[in-house]
């Protein structure tokens with residue numbers, strides 16, 4: 241018999257063995273990587289969902305497609321504090337309204353810093369930070385340099401808060417809104433071609449959101465920037481805004497470089513150019529009480545930023561913030577009102593009564609006169625209650641312990657609350673899914689107000705939306721005039737669901753909405 245010639249040494253280096261050894265090394269490396277990527281869960285930290293799922297993703301896919309369902313499931317499973325592991329990041333949600341004070345007012349010592357951690361500098365005084373939570377995506381989307389955002393973002397917010405208040409310039413900014421809106425509602429293909437905005441067909445529209453956007457965009461811009469702002473033959477500013485808004489999440493995520501997002505970049509550059517030319521042509525001799533919001537913002541920033549073009553980037557951020565929530569909130573209000581005949585009738589009655597008895601010309605609807613529309617306001621609040629911004633976010637800068645709970649939220653977590661979850665919780669609202677504007681008008685025990693602890697659509701505390709008062713004025717004016725100008729408004733088909741991938745801000749509709757109406761001459 242022939243002896244075997246191959247030694248064990250030779251066997252070891254056969255191609256099959258190379259493969260087996262290679263495969264084993266890869267498996268070991270993947271296992272090490274997997275274990276390394278599983279987020280650490282320090283003792284006493286909140287229960288975590290998605291920790292052991294493929295660590296790059298966690299519950300990322302579900303969070304991006306059905307966040308509300310996921311949050312409700314977790315709330316049931318873990319209680320009112322839990323963490324989601326999303327694509328390597330930890331999002332800790334507080335769902336009990338009693339805990340919101342720790343989220344909104346950390347400065348008052350509400351969130352208790354864990355003792356052995358010492359703050360290292362001024363900006364780290366607070367255990368949680370708004371600025372650190374939004375810094376990256378704000379600078380990606382609007383191009384505000386990180387250092388300028390950290391040092392001057394508060395200047396922007398304080399300037400807006402001071403000037404968009406009923407006791408200062410808010411009545412001035414809002415005095416022409418009615419007239420500007422009427423110009424657009426009355427625009428036809430034959431007349432007023434010099435008025436920017438949508439042409440409302442006398443019978444209806446197949447895309448209500450587009451119609452609202454192209455109407456309200458221009459009136460907001462005229463109020464806050466300049467009467468003639470952004471008008472150009474080169475490109476449509478409203479379309480540029482729509483492009484930025486629709487691609488906001490993709491750019492904010494940072495997964496796609498801006499150079500690959502040609503239409504986004506083109507729109508952003510165009511709007512920055514428009515804002516910059518506005519800056520250059522500003523008349524500094526305008527009396528303070530007649531200066532537009534952007535002019536005041538520019539004055540507040542010009543001596544504190546090194547590169548003057550940074551002001552334009554702040555101006556772009558303010559432009560987006562001033563539109564992104566008011567537009568869908570106006571849309572959802574019209575949809576809900578039209579779907580409930582009794583509500584529609586009540587609202588129409590109020591609108592008709594005010595325009596018949598208190599205002600000869602709808603264009604004269606001033607700031608003071610808006611108090612004549614309590615039912616319109618209640619309809620808007622109720623729509624924002626049911627379809628609010630998806631979530632509010634802060635960064636945990638130092639581990640925090642929630643009083644009375646054996647839970648420590650680790651440093652680095654994103655701390656979140658979701659108006660969607662709270663506003664639809666039957667602990668806080670009777671029949672929460674029911675659109676019932678009357679709940680905002682009830683008195684006594686049931687009375688609600690936008691200060692109720694469970695109503696958080698505009699946030700609360702030091703970061704409460706600085707445009708809140710402006711947005712209410714704008715939306716009440718818009719809805720009152722819409723139902724003055726258009727009669728027998730009917731939504732054709734079902735109201736589509738909100739597109740929930742948009743968690744920062746009020747969601748858009750998932751489908752175009754078609755409506756028909758008769759237009760009053």
Ligand code: HEM
Pocket residue numbers: 370393397400558561562563565566569624629632633696697698699700702703704705706707708710711746
């Ligand atoms: C329906 C209308 C609106 C809603 C529901 C809304 C909601 C919000 C929310 C929830 C926040 C974050 C609050 C937090 O994290 O605690 C916010 C921030 C902000 N909003 Fe609004 N908003 C609306 C309209 C407006 C308007 C019209 C403007 C501008 C005129 C505006 C400007 C801003 C700005 C600049 C911030 C950032 C605040 C900061 O950085 O501290 N918003 N808004």
